[in-house]
Amino acid sequence: MQTLSQSLEQSAISKELASLLTVLANTSKDISQAVRRGALAGVLGVAGTENVQGEDQKKLDVITNDMLKDALAAQGSVKALASEEEDEIVPLAQDGQFLVCFDPLDGSSNIDINSLVGTIFSVLPAPSGEVREQSFLQSGRKQLAAGYVLYGPSTMLALTTGQGVQLFTLDPVSGDYLLTVDGVQISKDTGEFAINMSNQRFWEPGMQAYIADLLKGKEGPRGKNFNMRWIAAMVGDVHRVLCRGGLFTYPTDTKDPKKPFKLRLMYEANPMAFLVEQAGGKASTGYETILDITPSEIHQRVAVILGSANEVDVCLGYHAGA
């Protein structure tokens, strides 16, 4: 089986980008160790701080953020980073070629119940000149690479550099990421959806109507039964979609009028949308293609509907008709 470094060597990307992706992958091995040791490493529980978005930080949010920050600072080709756990952008190497956005630990509410968590990352080209928040505000189409690491029963890396999606599995014996699926393809049709149903009364009419019709199953307008899954970690839900298709959504809601969307564009929606499109799926907010959004700020939130292309189209039809 091909190792990650062999695969990166053979791909059309620059040596510098390959080296950056190697550093991200190597750091994820250390994160995987920390996650795996859990209570033994004293990493569970809250940190007693809040991030810029007013969310309680878990110890692991802070630890994994520092691990990635230190590794990227030492790597030398990253001009600046933006993280869910950093209020502002963090300038690094002045002449670096890349900007990196990441969610160091996705699915924070799963940490203390020993359930799925992951790391999501996105690499953008760094514009010349002094780095500032504006430098990051490029559409997702500009991403040079994106991926996630899922710390599950096995640790898996999903990666795209714009030439399809590869899945690597961390071999605990050799310590290498080994290529286990090349050219991931999301099935066009599906009978599975993922949404936090407890927010149902807060959704827009289009999403209400779409989910209501899925729930009617065989007897309803869709003429078939649908199954539902919700992992509460986008990495876990998107991984399932890459593996066996499905529709994943965290739609617009009015639960908190100040916060109509949950997922963050730059380090959740964009990297996942890049992976999903590269695997033949679709990713939209309901009204526009995620990768075409021009971001207005690094911590911007968006609605997300992604997965099997035909099913996403059906869902978008309900939005258009609403």
Ligand SMILES: O=P(O)(O)OC[C@H]1O[C@](O)(COP(=O)(O)O)[C@@H](O)[C@@H]1O
């Ligand atoms: O708890 P909810 O409302 O179901 O939200 C779950 C969603 O929130 C997230 O956990 C947000 O990510 P963080 O854990 O990085 O804040 C997503 O991964 C997941 O899809």
Ligand SMILES: [Mg+2]
């Ligand atoms: Mg997250």
Ligand SMILES: [Mg+2]
């Ligand atoms: Mg997070």
